[in-house]
Amino acid sequence: xxxGERLPLVLAADDDPLILELVQFRLERSGYRxxxxxxxxxxxxxxxxxxxxLAVLDVMMLGLNGYEVTRSLRADEETRDIPVILLTAxxxxxxxxxxxxxxxxxxxxxxxxxxxxxxxxxAILGRx
Amino acid sequence: xxxxxxxxxxxxxxxxxxxxxxVALVAAVAFSLLLGAIGDLRTSASRSLxxxxxxxxASRLETLTLQLQSGQRGYVLTxxxxxxxGYEEAARDLEDATFALEMLALGRRDQSSRIRTIGSxxxxxxxxxxxxxxxxxxxxxxxxxxxxxxxxxxxxxIRIRRQFDELADAEQALGATRExxxxxxxxxxALVAAVxxxxxLLLLAAIVGYFIRVVVVPVRRxxxxxxxxxxxxxxxxxxxAGVGEARRLIAAFNEMAAAQERSVAELARRRAExxxxxxxxxxxxxxxxxxxxxVFTNDRMDELWRDLGVAERGSxxxxxxxxxxxxxxxxxxxxxxxxxxxxxEAVLEDDFEVPALQRSFRGYTAPVHGPRGAVIGRIFSLxxxxxxxxAERAKEEFLATVSHELRTxxxxxxxxxxxxxxxxxxxxxxxxxxxxGIVDRSARHLHGLVDxxxxxxxxxxxxxxxxxxxxxxxxxxxxxxxxxxAAAGEKRIALASDVEPELLVEGDRRRLxxxxxxxxxxxxxxxxxxxxxxxxxxxxxxxxxxxxxxxxIGIAADEQDHLxxxxxxxxxxxxxxxxxxxxxxxxxxxxxxxxxxTISVSSRExxxxxxxxxxxxxxxx
Numbered sequence: 001x002x003x004g005e006r007l008p009l010v011l012a013a014d015d016d017p018l019i020l021e022l023v024q025f026r027l028e029r030s031g032y033r034x035x036x037x038x039x040x041x042x043x044x045x046x047x048x049x050x051x052x053x054l055a056v057l058d059v060m061m062l063g064l065n066g067y068e069v070t071r072s073l074r075a076d077e078e079t080r081d082i083p084v085i086l087l088t089a090x091x092x093x094x095x096x097x098x099x100x101x102x103x104x105x106x107x108x109x110x111x112x113x114x115x116x117x118x119x120x121x122x123a124i125l126g127r128x
Numbered sequence: 129x130x131x132x133x134x135x136x137x138x139x140x141x142x143x144x145x146x147x148x149x150x151v152a153l154v155a156a157v158a159f160s161l162l163l164g165a166i167g168d169l170r171t172s173a174s175r176s177l178x179x180x181x182x183x184x185x186a187s188r189l190e191t192l193t194l195q196l197q198s199g200q201r202g203y204v205l206t207x208x209x210x211x212x213x214g215y216e217e218a219a220r221d222l223e224d225a226t227f228a229l230e231m232l233a234l235g236r237r238d239q240s241s242r243i244r245t246i247g248s249x250x251x252x253x254x255x256x257x258x259x260x261x262x263x264x265x266x267x268x269x270x271x272x273x274x275x276x277x278x279x280x281x282x283x284x285x286i287r288i289r290r291q292f293d294e295l296a297d298a299e300q301a302l303g304a305t306r307e308x309x310x311x312x313x314x315x316x317x318a319l320v321a322a323v324x325x326x327x328x329l330l331l332l333a334a335i336v337g338y339f340i341r342v343v344v345v346p347v348r349r350x351x352x353x354x355x356x357x358x359x360x361x362x363x364x365x366x367x368x369a370g371v372g373e374a375r376r377l378i379a380a381f382n383e384m385a386a387a388q389e390r391s392v393a394e395l396a397r398r399r400a401e402x403x404x405x406x407x408x409x410x411x412x413x414x415x416x417x418x419x420x421x422x423v424f425t426n427d428r429m430d431e432l433w434r435d436l437g438v439a440e441r442g443s444x445x446x447x448x449x450x451x452x453x454x455x456x457x458x459x460x461x462x463x464x465x466x467x468x469x470x471x472x473e474a475v476l477e478d479d480f481e482v483p484a485l486q487r488s489f490r491g492y493t494a495p496v497h498g499p500r501g502a503v504i505g506r507i508f509s510l511x512x513x514x515x516x517x518x519a520e521r522a523k524e525e526f527l528a529t530v531s532h533e534l535r536t537x538x539x540x541x542x543x544x545x546x547x548x549x550x551x552x553x554x555x556x557x558x559x560x561x562x563x564x565g566i567v568d569r570s571a572r573h574l575h576g577l578v579d580x581x582x583x584x585x586x587x588x589x590x591x592x593x594x595x596x597x598x599x600x601x602x603x604x605x606x607x608x609x610x611x612x613x614a615a616a617g618e619k620r621i622a623l624a625s626d627v628e629p630e631l632l633v634e635g636d637r638r639r640l641x642x643x644x645x646x647x648x649x650x651x652x653x654x655x656x657x658x659x660x661x662x663x664x665x666x667x668x669x670x671x672x673x674x675x676x677x678x679x680x681i682g683i684a685a686d687e688q689d690h691l692x693x694x695x696x697x698x699x700x701x702x703x704x705x706x707x708x709x710x711x712x713x714x715x716x717x718x719x720x721x722x723x724x725x726t727i728s729v730s731s732r733e734x735x736x737x738x739x740x741x742x743x744x745x746x747x748x749x
Contacts, residue, residue, distance in 0.1 A: 016536055016539075016540075018540045018544075019536065019539050019540060019543070022539070022540065022543040022544060022547070025547065025552070026543075026547070029552060060532075089531075089532040089535040089536060089539075090528075090532060109535075110535040110536065110538070110539040111535055111538040111539035111541070111542045111543065111575055112539065112543070113542065113543070113546055114543050114546050114547060115546065115550075
């Protein structure tokens, strides 16, 4: 096993490539391996293929949205334990509770600080 | 036609006087005629008596004459003194009887010559025949007997008696004429009496008929017209009739009727106008009387009630209950209905939605006061707000969309900026770090505005969502003052705080922080260099009060009412070129109200401003 394979794997999904790159850059710099998807369907496929240690999912994506991807992950025996952090541009409490209802572990509202994201990721992966 | 046109000035009283005078006149004429007739009758009667007296007197004189003759003849033929008694009696009375007859003839021109002739014949007979014969017999009976034998005395008596007969015949003829005259006079008197009485009765009947026509008829007509008016026929009029006061009464009645009809028509027109205006209103309007019975609804209300299916429910209470059942929370209206029913002065307003129809409404009710201030009923209005709600939702959605859309680029800006500032893109020169700091502050500002935009879109309906919990406002204020210190320092503003410990309220810490930050930030922003900002927070009577006082530019008195409206900017702020969106205070107010609190301002332009937030305290522990 190489070094890389020992590093935690994070799946990042966002339909905005700039934000996706921002997440990827921040997490890779912080010592995570990152695989990316630009829509919900790809995110779900990659999650099933690679079994990431954590998924950072944008809520508003084409195809399956963040809630739906989360619900699908939770519905599948193989992926149900993957922690999910939702990124949302919506800040209403209804949106947040919908995220938790779908099974998300945490959420961040846009605009978010990359360092804040790193801290949340670390908090979840560190407690495992 | 008496009465119609002539002598309008003569009133009923005058006419009655005239009629009375006429009756008196006719009665007087009749009476005098009657008196005349009776007088004639009496004259006739007295003439008849005269005749009888005359005949009697003539008869007595004739008898005396005969007695005289037979006495003297007896004496002369027999020589016996006994015959002289009758003679002497007759001679003694003869003059008296003659005189009596002549007296009766005094007033009688028609018989006076006959009576005078008789009188002188009788006297002459006595003087020239009887007396000389008796004296002769006293002295020479046979000579006297011879003279008697001549028959001269007989002849004279026969002549005298013939004159008496003529007198009697003439007098009887006269008497018959007079009797006939008297009978005629009696008939005439009776006729005059009957005619006079008839004329009087006719006159009275005519007068009664006249006054019936000119007084009673008009009064009856007015009475009939008044009854028709009472029964509701306002067009009832009285045709002109009668005279004087009666005629004027009719005219006055007709004028009054016309005036009343005009005013009734005017009232009806006004009422129709008002109803038309109400019917044209966009709101449904209904009114109940003091008993709660519906007395008026405009067309729109009828329409809305039909649409909502409560039109058939009768009383206003049933309709309200019907409306409540159309909402999602029928039972929550019970207290409001109880209040309306029990408190005549209650004013209530409610926005509700009818999900089945996807329509929204605003209901309103308030007392209606009469001219003397008493409650005479209640107005209910119903306005459809579906379109306003839709527009509000659209606006809210738009603001949310804008806010969301801005967040994506903001995420990139702030995220990459953070990476650069952290040196992930290489070491920064001092200049680059300073410039990026400026970019960072601007990005944070932009971030704040985007947040405000989202909040402000939701303040309209008071649907600001709160994460409720116990919040210590002392902490919040201290934190806000702390973070404003830097900005205050830059303007050499003395920022002081006086905060009681443990100021617990029930609320959303993030929102309350936003509220206090807004106020403190504003105070610093609008206070010139070298000024002063005091932040005070304390508990009072179960309330928690936060005051932020500055020595800033102040707000004009006439603008203070608008200060908490969205996008409103005080002219002093615009003049001083202090940047801002006009959203901060609107959001602050929304936050205060969402916490069941109030926010108020007192300010004097050029001297400073104090904002005061009053929130309900939460019992500690």
